[in-house]
Amino acid sequence: MSRKRWRFWAWPWELKQAGVLGINARNLNYIAHLNPRKLYARVDDKARTKLICHEHEIAVPRTYALISRYGDIAHFGALMGNRQQFVIKPACGAGGRGIMVVAANTREGFVLANGTVLSAADIEHHLASILSGLFSLSGHPDKAIIEARVMPHVAFSEIAVGGTADIRIVICQHVPIAAMIRLPTAESRGRANLHQGAIGVGIDIATGRTTTAVHHNRQITQHPDTLSPVSGLLIPHWQQVLHIAGRLSHALQLGYVGVDIVLDANYGPMVLEANARPGLNIQIANNQGLLKANSHALAVPELKILPV
CATH class of the missing domain: 3.30.1490 (Dna Ligase; domain 1)
Incomplete structure (x- = not known):
């Protein structure tokens, strides 16, 4: 009886069948289509992003x-x-x-x-x-x-080493479609950057609870430094986090954007920055492709985000 050989790669048609969004499809079908090039400066310049946040009463670090x-x-x-x-x-x-x-x-x-x-x-x-x-x-x-320095929220004290965790929300047509939290490690030197050794943990959009986690693109269940579990945790202020991300996408007038939010111990959710070219690693963290969620978001009539 022959055993199926394990592969560390996949054919393009297999990735598409699994709903994985590739960089070319992201650039052509979403970024080029939904993000006017003349508006990129609104997110490429963090000082300008902060001014827009102030104008729309969205919290940012002072x-x-x-x-x-x-x-x-x-x-x-x-x-x-x-x-x-x-x-x-x-x-x-x-x-x-x-x-x-x-x-x-x-x-x-x-x-x-x-x-x-x-x-x-x-x-x-x-x-x-x-x-x-x-x-x-x-x-x-x-x-x-x-x-001002963001003071880390107590909820992440055992899973964010040497720095502050941040939450990435991907917004398509002003609808949150995917989320993950990036956890700093000793290897990343306190930075919530996946390429420098931080952990990416998927978040269930509906509940705000963490799901699968990856470190250097390999699935893990515990933080490598503290050995604390990183899955099954409830993100505080979750509905407020989603609401802020949606409001900012409207304020920026960008249809496909990544919004980075931190939870300050004293002031709650605050916007760090936004990105008109959100990365694709969020699919690995969630163990789920973006194609289906993007399609659903594009089929939803444009939403009007009301202030909380």
Whole structure:
């Protein structure tokens, strides 16, 4: 009796049959069709996204300063004063590059979330690197956003190591179709970035409960650092999270968008950023393709999102 040989790959027709959305189909059928190119700047520039959120009363981390000129870098100390915690990020960065999380401001210097101690000169050098475009999507000159640090929610204390978990919601035609939570690990150095070693955990859209989880595209059931289970957990404020994502997609006037939301211990759900080209790894985290959900969303009449 012959046994079926295991394969680590699949034919294109097998992926389509399983409902998996590929990058070409995503770009042609959804992004090009639903996202006007002239509106990309609304999400590619995080400072602009935050302004849109403010206009529509959508919660975001408080902005302490926006530095766009090299001459302003010398005033960094005065801008921060005695603030103990803050985050520095490039306005047009991607993939978590250039983000610096300051956990304490001491006599010895600025202590980062990973324990590294930097001097004021080190911070100013980093700000100059951001302005030069070192971390920007296109390499063009950029702006540096200095904002409040999000305080991790207690619900994720055992499954988010060294950083803050964030929730990705994919919106098609203003309808939430898929969700996952990205959990930082020691390997990812506290960053919720799957390519750097964070965990992706699927979320059931209807219930807000975590389902399957992947680490480096391999399914897991426990956090590799804490050994705590990552499946079957109920995400706090779930309906509010979905509502915020839907409202932002309307405000941005983008039909296919990924919205990243964090849960702050004091202020609840807050928007971190949005993406006009949401990645496809969310299918792996959920162990489910996006084609069927996208088709259903396109068949739904456009929704009017009302304020809570």
